[in-house]
Amino acid sequence: MNSSPAPASLPATDRAVPATSSAQKPRQLKKYHRREQRAGWAMLSPAVILLLLFVFVPAVLAFGLAFTNARLISPNPPVFVGVDNFVRLFADDGFYRALLNVAYFAVVVVPLQAGVALLMALLVNGKVRGVNFFRTIYFLPVVTSMVVVSLLWLFMYRQDGLLNEIITRVTFGAVHGPDWLNNTATAMPAIILMSVWQGAGFHMIIWLSGLQTISADLYEAADIDGVSRWQRFRYITWPGLSATRSLILITITIQALSLFTQVSVMTQGGPLDSTTTIVYQAVRAGFKQQETSYASAISLVFFALVLIVSAVQRYLTREKS
């Protein structure tokens, strides 16, 4: 990419230089460039090789396996079976149930988590004493493993758990909470609440980084103009966060679509499929049921789905100029 511009960039001045060095200089430059390029590739290679080996190859492999009858354990080599797995998948009501659940989860979680995170970011963006303490507190759930968080909330959500105990105390015994995770109506909302609590801290940090890129001059000018707090947010902060906004939108969406850990630990997709998800079904099919090829087919469909959703979001949030 840089072999041709080097000689061309030496126009008139070239003549003044003795002939020997004029031939030498581009060659040296070329050599230098090549060495630099080699160094670049060498530095890239560990990451690229690992990425290829552990992300790209398995992904492509999964796409291939989706069209075979490969099993996790089998004495027979996999055979190409065409689109059988996809036919089976699209005829399975469990799959549509999972799609619906994931859509429900994403539609609620994306605005809720982004909103809560933004609110927290605005709160801890001020220059008051102890702000680092609050930043740490808000970030704590993020550094706790999701499995641990799920287990803890599992106990809190029990019929006689902490949450119901609080509800009963606060309402002086008038209201008794449901058995959150064993009720088809409350299981998904319960998982949503916990997921937002766990994930919001991470997106708070991203919002915070966005907030800090907004020039203080703008706020100063606004203060001189005597704007209200709402106007400050509406006309300075919000437009200043446009890039951060699309990043957050897309990351939360992808995270929401791949809902798995909470479901696997807390409900195993139940009760009555009210919390089953696409990734949970893929893992169940691939590992518990040993149907590697069917799990691959689910993953392939999931991949296409995420791609489409992200592309649409990217298009909608593109910079219009």
Place this chain on the structure above:
Amino acid sequence: MNTRFKRLLAASLTAATLVGSLAACGTGAGNSKDGANGELTLWTHNAGNPDELGAIQSIVDAYNQSQSKVKIKVQAFPQDSYNDSVVAAASANKLPCIVDIDGPNVPNWAWSKYLAPLNLSVDLSANLPSTLGKWNGQTYSVGYYDVALAMLARASDLKAAGVRIATADNPWTKDEFNGALAALKKLGKWDAPLDLGTAGTGEWLPYAYSPFLQSFGGDLINRSDFQSADGALNGDKAVEWANWFHGLIADGYAAQKSGKDSTADFLNNKSAIVYTGSWAADKARTALGDDLVVMPSVDLGNGPKIGGGSWQWGVTTGCKNPEAAMDYLSFSLKPENIAAVAKATGTIPATDAAAALVPGYEPTGKNRPFLDFSKKSAVLRPETPAYPFIATEFGKAAQDIISGADPKQALDKAVKNIDANIKSNNGYKN
């Protein structure tokens, strides 16, 4: 030009790796190197269970000292990742000579050619039938112990409710059982008098609940040829089971989701009867003493049934020195070895000769009922390579039924999936 070439190179490299790994997926487990140089490796699932691991280690030490030709080396894995490790080792052709294996998985591993048929110098007919892993008429694995399901209760509670204590010869009938639950519930001491372990997941579901189904006269699959579950898992008897099972929850006799630790809940008096395995007995007896009663499961029509088959041992097909592996297994089946493992794990010893050496399992011993239950009512989970799949489908159906799904629909769906799976694997014939 340059980058385009590199891109092409990268793409073709990836494609080559892909083809290579796809081809590798197909190869069997036949070519391990273990056992070639006089050292045999033994894999076990009990890295998290020091008592059992210790007992196995001392058998291995004793064997290594008893002869000088070969040496057995123990490698322990945590139970949760054990099966995955074996599957990974099999696809990499690195299976060890000797593996332990959960009983119901034996046909699946035998079908996949992980396991070779056993050829031991000891007579296996003395073993509890549920400690042998058989498939297609051959024995592939043998265990030192089994576990048994039972109902634990306090004699004082039963007396207070006016309920008779069930015995191995005279178990509760369905009506008696429902009557007992109603009477216990009436005492008002417990929200739900019966703890069925409904918080359990995975293998617990078929292990614990398919015996009820079998006692009703249904089953997980038609055992004549293992080709279809139609009629067995969704017939009238099965629907009857599902209605009864859901009734226990609907009537408030059992919780839709019990606590994580059923035994602890029982000991803390949160339940009157706990449906659990023999492993809980010692702890319960220490806490309750003579007030504890160990009762057989309920007779729901065809006699009480309990699941059979726990962890067992097998020799892999790739082992370079199968004679030595078989010799070790034969050595390990000496009564004193079986007794040592059973003692360490609190399980039912596999033979009567060993039972005589384990305190509590002698004919009048406190744990003897478990051995009797096992002998009398153990039903093996279906001996077919389809079992792991059947287990997940039945588990899901059982959970759905507990949550109030339409029984017939839930069971029909399980049958449909099981039959499709068997068909897509050509009936699991080899």
